[in-house]
């Protein structure tokens with residue numbers, strides 16, 4: 287399979303030399319059992335590389351298991367990876383196979399590998415060297431035949447220097463290293479990716495595709511993209527959902543990209559953790575704004591329907607859900623009153639509007655609501671938001687993180703931060 291066919295099969299967009307080189311190496315090493323370490327900043331697309339390797343290897347009919355090492359609590363990671371015996375620890379009511387046993391004959395992708403605790407690093411080194419491991423609480427050696435592909439966005443040399451990561455394990459894992467370039471080094475791909483995501487979101491939200499005017503394309507291309515492709519994708523989603531006008535001007539674009547960065551002076555401090563943190567928090571805020579806008583629009587529709595229809599209008603299940611969601615979401619009494627006042631004003635405006643002309647659903651400025659909501663603690667909202675996503679997905683972090691549009695690792699951090707377990 288040549289590079290173009292791989293891109294087509296795996297939905298990989300881009301032609302930058304750095305991307306092509308990464309895919310070439312992946313295809314080259316796929317048929318071997320060599321361990322591969324994928325490096326690159328957060329959001330550069332590292333997750334696709336192990337999938338390419340697995341599907342182009344003789345193991346393609348075996349299992350492919352992706353594990354986010356940063357999302358599993360330190361206390362359970364050994365058991366998750368290597369399994370445990372009944373009674374191995376409090377609550378171990380039965381024995382359980384770990385991923386290394388499940389993936390026998392297949393491939394394991396260890397994402398965020400730098401997050402592995404020391405004792406797990408020892409076990410991993412052993413399984414890489416001998417194919418052997420022991421379940422937690424057992425003394426029986428088990429054999430497995432697993433190909434390991436790992437990924438990290440950490441500076442591994444630094445991790446070794448700080449004694450966070452074993453040097454011998456790093457050598458073992460990175461027999462072949464594959465580096466994915468940051469998006470700012472793939473300028474030729476930025477607009478290409480934008481157009482692809484714009485088309486995808488237009489289909490998802492059933493709206494016309496957003497399009498950039500020429501100087502907005504220049505701003506997009508010159509932006510340093512600290513959150514890489516994930517950030518670009520999120521911004522395209524934000525614009526697709528929020529903007530009514532589908533032709534995006536430079537002014538509009540600037541709203542989504544910090545102004546001093548657009549003008550060429552990077553506002554964000556270089557340095558990985560800071561970039562990641564500020565970006566993840568922003569992701570949550572934007573997601574919250576989307577949902578708020580959706581709730582408000584649904585609420586407006588409902589109010590107009592109530593104003594125009596008869597008073598005893600029977601609320602449908604969805605309408606009741608909207609009311610419940612909007613009103614029960616607010617825990618702070620004062621803010622609730624404020625919001626109610628805001629909604630009353632909105633109702634008055636809508637009533638005036640409705641009396642003037644035939645009612646259509648107005649997508650008016652929702653700035654008022656944002657101002658009202660600003661009085662709520664953002665942290666409180668974020669916590670609720672994370673809690674709800676976890677509840678909805680029955681504690682499944684992967685699905686919850688997906689819904690929130692953040693990485694599992696960020697979600698894990700938020701769970702710890704808000705003590706949600």
Ligand SMILES: Nc1ncnc2c1ncn2[C@@H]1O[C@H](COP(=O)(O)OP(=O)(O)OP(=O)(O)O)[C@@H](O)[C@H]1O
Pocket residue numbers: 297298299300326327328329330331332333334397438439515516519693
């Ligand atoms: N070349 C590409 N074409 C299309 N979409 C891409 C491409 N590269 C990445 N993406 C998309 O960008 C998002 C981020 O990619 P991914 O999760 O693989 O990043 P990552 O490098 O693994 O990040 P992290 O280190 O934070 O886990 C995903 O939604 C992915 O589908």
